[in-house]
Amino acid sequence: MKGLEIRNLVVKIASRTVIDGLNLEVPAGQVHAIMGPNGTGKSSLSKAIAGHPDYKIASGEVLLDGENIVGKSVDEIARMGFFLSFQYPVDVPGVSIANFIRACLNARQSGGKTVNPVAYYKELYEKMDLLKIDRNFTNRSVNEGFSGGEKKRCDILQMLMLKPKFAVLDEVDSGLDIDALRIVSQGVNSARSPEVGMLLITHYNRLLEYIKPDRIHVLSGGKIVLSGGPELAVELEQKGYDWLK
Amino acid sequence: MQQGQDTFDVDRSAGDFKYAEDYAYDAGVGLNEDVVRYISKVKGEDEWVLNFRLSALKAFEKMPNPTHWAPKKLDELDFSKIRYYLAKSQQKKRSWDEVPDDVKQTFERLGVPEQERAFLAGVDAQFDSESAYTNMKEHLAKDGVIFCDSTEGMRRYPEFFKKYFGKVIPISDSKYSALNSAVFSGGSFVYVPKGVKLKQPLQAYFRINAESFGQFERTLIIADEGAELMYMEGCTAPRFETGTLHSGVVELVALKGAKIQYVTVQNWSDNVFNLVTQRGMAEEDAQIRWVDCNIGSGITMKYPAVILKGARARGEVVSIALATTKQHQDTGAKMIHLASGTTSNITSKSVSIGSGRASYRGLVYMAKNTSGCKNNTVCDALLINANSRTDTYPAVVCGGENNSVQHEASVSKINEEQIFYMRQRGLSEQEAVSLSVNGFVNDLVKEFPMEYSVELRRLIDLQMEGSVG
Numbered sequence: 100m101k102g103l104e105i106r107n108l109v110v111k112i113a114s115r116t117v118i119d120g121l122n123l124e125v126p127a128g129q130v131h132a133i134m135g136p137n138g139t140g141k142s143s144l145s146k147a148i149a150g151h152p153d154y155k156i157a158s159g160e161v162l163l164d165g166e167n168i169v170g171k172s173v174d175e176i177a178r179m180g181f182f183l184s185f186q187y188p189v190d191v192p193g194v195s196i197a198n199f200i201r202a203c204l205n206a207r208q209s210g211g212k213t214v215n216p217v218a219y220y221k222e223l224y225e226k227m228d229l230l231k232i233d234r235n236f237t238n239r240s241v242n243e244g245f246s247g248g249e250k251k252r253c254d255i256l257q258m259l260m261l262k263p264k265f266a267v268l269d270e271v272d273s274g275l276d277i278d279a280l281r282i283v284s285q286g287v288n289s290a291r292s293p294e295v296g297m298l299l300i301t302h303y304n305r306l307l308e309y310i311k312p313d314r315i316h317v318l319s320g321g322k323i324v325l326s327g328g329p330e331l332a333v334e335l336e337q338k339g340y341d342w343l344k
Numbered sequence: 345m346q347q348g349q350d351t352f353d354v355d356r357s358a359g360d361f362k363y364a365e366d367y368a369y370d371a372g373v374g375l376n377e378d379v380v381r382y383i384s385k386v387k388g389e390d391e392w393v394l395n396f397r398l399s400a401l402k403a404f405e406k407m408p409n410p411t412h413w414a415p416k417k418l419d420e421l422d423f424s425k426i427r428y429y430l431a432k433s434q435q436k437k438r439s440w441d442e443v444p445d446d447v448k449q450t451f452e453r454l455g456v457p458e459q460e461r462a463f464l465a466g467v468d469a470q471f472d473s474e475s476a477y478t479n480m481k482e483h484l485a486k487d488g489v490i491f492c493d494s495t496e497g498m499r500r501y502p503e504f505f506k507k508y509f510g511k512v513i514p515i516s517d518s519k520y521s522a523l524n525s526a527v528f529s530g531g532s533f534v535y536v537p538k539g540v541k542l543k544q545p546l547q548a549y550f551r552i553n554a555e556s557f558g559q560f561e562r563t564l565i566i567a568d569e570g571a572e573l574m575y576m577e578g579c580t581a582p583r584f585e586t587g588t589l590h591s592g593v594v595e596l597v598a599l600k601g602a603k604i605q606y607v608t609v610q611n612w613s614d615n616v617f618n619l620v621t622q623r624g625m626a627e628e629d630a631q632i633r634w635v636d637c638n639i640g641s642g643i644t645m646k647y648p649a650v651i652l653k654g655a656r657a658r659g660e661v662v663s664i665a666l667a668t669t670k671q672h673q674d675t676g677a678k679m680i681h682l683a684s685g686t687t688s689n690i691t692s693k694s695v696s697i698g699s700g701r702a703s704y705r706g707l708v709y710m711a712k713n714t715s716g717c718k719n720n721t722v723c724d725a726l727l728i729n730a731n732s733r734t735d736t737y738p739a740v741v742c743g744g745e746n747n748s749v750q751h752e753a754s755v756s757k758i759n760e761e762q763i764f765y766m767r768q769r770g771l772s773e774q775e776a777v778s779l780s781v782n783g784f785v786n787d788l789v790k791e792f793p794m795e796y797s798v799e800l801r802r803l804i805d806l807q808m809e810g811s812v813g
Contacts, residue, residue: 149768173767174776182768189765193783202779203769240783257769 101127101164102296103148103265108159110140110147110321117143117154119321125314127164127264128293132307133300134332135318136340141300142186144318145267149183150176163265178207180264182257184271186300188250191241196253197223199241200260207261226259230286247274248283255286266290267298272306284309304336319343371429377401380526383429387495387529390502400515400525407519415643415672421617426558426589428527484542490535491546494562497533504535509564512595512625512651520619520645524560524593531561531592536571536602545574545607545793558589565595567602567630576607576793589617590641596624596632600654603631609796611640611803614670618644628654628683635791637664638673639803647705649678652686652717659688662791664800666781666807667700667732676705676737681717681747690721693785696732697808703735704753714744721751726784728758728777778808 103125110118117140125131133141147154148161150173160167168176191199200223204214227234230252242250251271258266268287272280287310291297299310307315307329315331316323317340324343325331369386371379380401384394409418484491490501498505515525532548548563567573590612598604604624612618618641624632634648650659661677679688694702708719725734734755742749758780766776782789782804789797 149764151764172773173764174770174772177768177770185765185768189759189762191762191766191780191783193786194779199766199769199779202775203771206770206772206775261769 100124100162101294102129103298104160104162104165105148106160106162108144108147108161109157110143111155111157112143112153116157117321118147121159121318121322123298123316123323125265125296125298127296129313130291130297130299130310131314131316132312132332133298133316133318133323134302134335137302139318140321141318142269145183145269145298145300148176148267149173149181174206182261182263182266184251184254184258184266184268186269186273188242188245188254190243192243194241195238196241196256197237200257203257203261223256223260226256226286229259229289230256231282232256248276248279251275251279251283252286255283259286259290262290264294265296265298267300269300270302271299272301272303280306280309304332307332317343369429369431371427373427374424375401375426375428375523375527379428383527383529386429386431389495389498392506393498396510396515397526397528400522403516404519404522404526407516407522409519414645415674417643417672418617418645421589423523428558428560429529431529487540488537489540489542490533492533494531494533494564495529497564501533501535504533504566505564508566508595508597510595512597513593513621513623518621520591521593521621524562524591524621527558528560528562528593530559531563531594532565532575533563534565534573534575536567536573538568539570540568541572542574545576548575548577558591560590561592563592563594564597565604565606566597567599567604569599570601571599572603574605574607574793576609576796578609578611578796588613588615589619591617591619592621594620594622596622598624598626598630598632598657600627601629602627603633605633605635606648607635607792607796609637609639609792609800609803610644613640614642614668616641618642618646620644620646622646623649623651623678624659625651625653626657626659626686629656630654631658631660633660633662634677635662636675637792637800638675639666639800639807640671641673642670643672643674645674647676647678647707649680649707650688651680651682652688653682654686655683656685656687657683658686661690661692662788663690663692664785664788665692665694665702666804667694667696667702668807669698669700672701672703674703674705676703676707677721678707679709679719681708681710681714681719681744684714684744685716686714687718688720690719690723691788692721692723693726693788694723694734695726695728695781695784696734697728699729699731699733701733701735703737705737707739707741708749708751709741710744710747710749712743715746717744717747719749721749723751723753724784725753725755726758726781727755728781774808778805781808 105121105123108118108121135141143154147156150171156169161169163179163181201214201219232252242253245253271283275283299312312329315327315329317325371382380397384397411418510525513521515522534546536542565575596604596606610618626632632650636648638644648661652659659679663675665673665675667673677690690706692704696702702725704723706721710717723736727734736753738751740749762780763776766779767773782801789800792800
């Protein structure tokens with residue numbers, strides 16, 4: 100299957116089980132959302148897929164376009180076309196946004212080739228305009244001294260430039276005011292295509308009004324306990340999560 | 345992050361090559377009065393210079409190695425096994441075409457002539473003991489600027505040497521300044537006349553080609569009243585089986601209102617002992633700035649200093665050190681405030697990789713009769729591996745009235761979440777760590793001239809190779 104497929108996934112941090120037999124299929128071209136109360140393993144799931152060394156995959160499979168990525172390194176998984184937008188994007192002092200994204204693109208080139216700088220800047224500026232990021236941000240250090248909204252836009256800018264096959268967006272709406280939410284959502288929507296799959300992790304239906312998902316899943320106790328269409332998000336917002344227990 | 349790698353090779357391929365040794369002048373192995381007399385005779389020096397050398401030799405022999413505080417490795421240095429003077433020819437070549445082929449190949453591989461053609465105002469390239477080639481753009485000579493090697497300078501401009509040579513750094517300042525004073529050869533002499541402001545930097549390259557050789561260049565730079573100049577030096581050596589010694593002495597004199605900026609990028613191979621004394625004297629309203637990057641060598645001990653002698657003089661040291669396994673970068677700065685209203689800044693960043701060790705050693709001294717002096721010191725250290733080490737030894741003596749001294753220091757470990765973030769974007773662990781380290785020193789790398797900062801980033805990437813993963 101093209102897209103992301105997770106089979107019987109069990110993830111542990113040290114000896115604590117955070118994901119406990121999770122199954123999920125997100126075909127290319129679709130956007131799914133994972134909702135659920137705090138502390139149910141949503142962020143753990145995203146980090147485990149990305150290959151974070153602290154999140155040990157005890158059993159199960161994660162297939163990206165049919166290829167099992169379990170056991171591969173973080174950067175290998177990234178170069179295969181997996182992107183994670185972080186709930187808390189990390190500062191990289193002294194490394195400008197322009198240089199950082201370019202280095203990431205160069206890392207995907209074969210045989211020591213590098214991206215054409217003219218074409219690169221042209222595209223970078225286009226995507227920055229789309230996300231309403233000021234041009235002078237190209238010279239600013241990645242995320243350093245950014246507001247919450249600026250960090251999220253910077254992450255989505257990276258996604259648009261790196262063009263992943265599959266993206267997990269972990270609480271991309273947190274810390275955004277309504278205008279920023281609209282801009283970030285526009286950016287995310289511009290990356291939607293029949294080739295690209297996405298998984299949104301969120302607490303709020305609000306985000307899903309801007310980025311319309313095809314399916315909603317509820318994560319609780321480290322596994323998917325309920326799945327449904329977009330209407331499920333509205334129901335969850337009204338009723339909360341307690342009725343699921 | 346992987347931990348505990350104790351050995352890995354650093355690629356210094358740019359400088360790691362050597363040519364057959366074939367020297368017209370060789371002072372032999374070991375140090376004694378005959379060696380000193382031989383060097384002086386070969387160079388055809390005046391008697392006052394020979395006497396200077398001989399008194400320095402006496403001081404050197406009397407002084408102990410500073411082993412009570414210095415790296416233990418210094419004990420491995422065997423002065424009786426070093427060759428103190430080697431030279432191809434005493435005749436200086438003025439045009440690139442006249443330089444012997446193997447020397448030429450060396451410098452071409454290091455990119456000297458290209459850079460010179462590109463923009464440099466002048467180049468002084470030192471191959472073992474003597475400068476192989478010096479040249480200077482004509483318009484500089486017309487302005488009365490002198491740029492030659494120190495032997496020639498001493499011969500042709502004794503008035504400057506008698507007044508300033510060995511005055512900023514006296515013979516017995518340390519064992520190594522004494523050693524240099526006894527056996528020095530090569531190095532540059534620069535004089536920039538009153539009010540002349542050089543827009544382009546002067547440049548020197550130092551290279552050790554012969555095994556067990558000691559390089560003892562001696563540089564004297566004088567900026568007359570209101571003059572301005574920038575001087576840059578680069579250093580390389582191939583890797584030898586036995587340790588090699590580089591012990592240079594650099595004296596700067598900035599007269600009233602003058603500005604001197606001295607830039608060093610040191611990339612000696614990791615069995616070079618790099619024991620350098622650099623000091624400037626700033627008169628009234630003068631400014632001296634040391635911009636220093638230590639990437640290579642096994643041990644570096646180097647503390648660029650500014651003596652702020654005249655009122656409102658200003659001193660600055662900007663320093664980057666990278667220490668990988670087998671390396672100890674013991675670097676720092678000294679600011680000696682002798683007049684009122686003088687200011688100084690020290691900014692130091694170090695990165696320790698593998699079992700590498702970086703130490704900051706600083707002295708800020710404000711004399712009793714001063715007032716309104718200011719110093720600001722910031723030292724940041726970054727540790728990459730669990731067995732990396734850093735130390736800070738700041739000394740502050742604050743006399744006088746209304747003087748202020750500020751010292752900030754930080755030590756950080758490489759941020760694992762940052763590396764995860766960068767790797768999630770597709771960078772390998774090594775690329776991520778390299779970029780992170782480059783980012784850490786970025787604000788200081790920007791202080792280097794453009795082509796040096798490009799080179800520096802490349803060297804930092806090379807240095808990081810094999811340090812992780």
